Amino acid sequence: MSDEFRRAHGGDKSHETNDDDLPKIGERLKSLRKMYGFSQRELAKRAGVTNGTISLVEQERISPSIGSLKKVLDGFPISMTDFLTLDLAPKRKVFYAGKDMKEIASGGDISFKLVGKITQDRKIQMLHEHYQPGADTGEEMLSHAGEETGIVVSGELVLTVGGDTRVLLAGEAYYFDSLLPHRFRNLGQSECVVVSACTPPSF
Amino acid sequence: MSDEFRRAHGGDKSHETNDDDLPKIGERLKSLRKMYGFSQRELAKRAGVTNGTISLVEQERISPSIGSLKKVLDGFPISMTDFLTLDLAPKRKVFYAGKDMKEIASGGDISFKLVGKITQDRKIQMLHEHYQPGADTGEEMLSHAGEETGIVVSGELVLTVGGDTRVLLAGEAYYFDSLLPHRFRNLGQSECVVVSACTPPSF
DNA sequence: GACATTCGTTTAATATATTAGCCGAGATGA
DNA sequence: TCATCTCGGCTAATATATTAAACGAATGTC
Structure with missing residues (x-):
């Protein structure tokens, strides 16, 4: 049996995930919105909030409530946890x-x-x-x-x-x-x- | 194309009808707090918020902001996403x-x-x-x-x-x-x- | 019994989020 | 050029979250 096999079938622990911090709500939201090609107003309408809220959240000048963040995310086919674990920086x-x-x-x-x-x-x-x-x-x-x-x-x-x-x-x-x-x-x-x-x- | 295919390859939009996607913030928090044997005041002190906030959140009379929920969760060794996906893992x-x-x-x-x-x-x-x-x-x-x-x-x-x-x-x-x-x-x-x-x- | 402690809840005051509406910048056309 | 969009950002008013401080109910001690 080779070392390669051992690793291939689960012998290594080098893969670790860091979900300790969940910052950048605004950055995440903006990135997601851009991916879908929505404008702030368009998303706001889908989500049932106002464009001002979207703008302020994206600038991270406010910390949205769980409820309103949920409303906003309902404008996309994405769940809250998927949003929070969304990979954004690594291109x-x-x-x-x-x-x-x-x-x-x-x-x-x-x-x-x-x-x-x-x-x-x-x-x-x-x-x-x-x-x-x-x-x-x-x-x-x-x-x-x-x-x-x-x-x-x-x-x-x-x-x-x-x-x-x-x-x-x-x-x-x-x-x-x-x-x-x-x-x-x-x-x-x-x-x-x-x-x-x-x-x-x-x- | 069948609906089954759509779901199989990622077209499922069931998130849109999710009142149960991230409900029970209060219930989750209370359950978690009990698991650790903390009182509301004890947790509040750890989290840097007041006991009143904990109480109201647990009763789901308010929807906490992302920021304050994060502060509260920092009182535990648990991440936000783990908190939101907390479920009993059945055998x-x-x-x-x-x-x-x-x-x-x-x-x-x-x-x-x-x-x-x-x-x-x-x-x-x-x-x-x-x-x-x-x-x-x-x-x-x-x-x-x-x-x-x-x-x-x-x-x-x-x-x-x-x-x-x-x-x-x-x-x-x-x-x-x-x-x-x-x-x-x-x-x-x-x-x-x-x-x-x-x-x-x-x- | 009287007192002190701790629990979770509630309330009035304050801080913050959200809204409704307006602003200037950039595009698009007539 | 002028009018008319839409974009994202901004501000005053309003709604909501959060605080600080109280309350009543348990519990334990002397």
């Missing part, structure tokens, strides 16, 4: 496409390809996994909190999670909590291809 | 395997199967998507914050994200922020199969 790459994937574990009979090459500042990590006949990851020990899911695209996968073992054929799927120990094996005759995703990214 | 199934997937959009030329049948209390939503030739989701209105990724398993997918259009062949992948408008089309001759994942789940 990172928001779109990725193509074959340009990073090879995670190239040696041996297991191959992982990571969608998008990096996971930093991302919430999901998706892998394209290829298991040759006989491939075995060994049992993973626990890792940080998170969840992991996948679909078997072709071949046959023997999956052991928390003492429970199942055989998954093409078209079948799994979902488990990353805290549970887990093991992937290909005991079949042909290559097994799996698409998996976990959150948060493990490296 | 749930932590492992799922097999073909037992829920059909999301059965009608038309698009088929979605959801891994695990439910998304409640889960962090990832994985879909097995089948697009018949000519299938088109149309442009999605943007929705809640989150991220979305996928791999094309077979066939050919035309993906438009935020004004940028790309053609993805089998083995290629995408990754984008759910806030961006997006559209999936199969302009090829054969069926297109995609495995996608998004976080958080959209329904």
Whole structure:
């Protein structure tokens, strides 16, 4: 079993989220409003408040009440918590496409390809996994909190999670909590291809 | 395009009818305060507000400003978003395997199967998507914050994200922020199969 | 019983948020 | 040029949140 695999399936704690401060209500609102192309008056009308309120909130000259902030956010299809956790500053790459994937574990009979090459500042990590006949990851020990899911695209996968073992054929799927120990094996005759995703990214 | 698809890819506007999106500020606060065994005055002192404010907020006779709610919550080791999403986490199934997937959009030329049948209390939503030739989701209105990724398993997918259009062949992948408008089309001759994942789940 | 303490609530005064309406700047057309 | 939009910001009036200080009810002590 490779170190790469260990990390890929949840062995690293480098991903941490800081939601201790929730400032910049005005900046968030302005950013969101611009994304939708609304004017202050337009949003005010949707939200049932006045444009002056929107203006003052965006300038952070007032701290809106929960109730009125909720009214304003109802002008968008977005929830309060999503608004408060909205990523605003990082102008990172928001779109990725193509074959340009990073090879995670190239040696041996297991191959992982990571969608998008990096996971930093991302919430999901998706892998394209290829298991040759006989491939075995060994049992993973626990890792940080998170969840992991996948679909078997072709071949046959023997999956052991928390003492429970199942055989998954093409078209079948799994979902488990990353805290549970887990093991992937290909005991079949042909290559097994799996698409998996976990959150948060493990490296 | 079905309603199910709209929700699956982020068009759910159920936020608009949310009186229960962030209700019970008072109830939440009281519950939290009791959990820590604080009296109203004790919490008020920690938070830098008066006991009267705590009392009125708990009775939901006033809607506190963002600023003062934040001050109050600073009296606890809890973040604003954690406070707003405070819920009893029911014991749930932590492992799922097999073909037992829920059909999301059965009608038309698009088929979605959801891994695990439910998304409640889960962090990832994985879909097995089948697009018949000519299938088109149309442009999605943007929705809640989150991220979305996928791999094309077979066939050919035309993906438009935020004004940028790309053609993805089998083995290629995408990754984008759910806030961006997006559209999936199969302009090829054969069926297109995609495995996608998004976080958080959209329904 | 009399007194002191603490609890959550209430009330009048004050601070702040929100409104309704107006302002000047920039665009658009006739 | 002039008129007419819409944009975001601003100000006085009003509504609401927050404070400071009281209240009545429990509880405990001497």
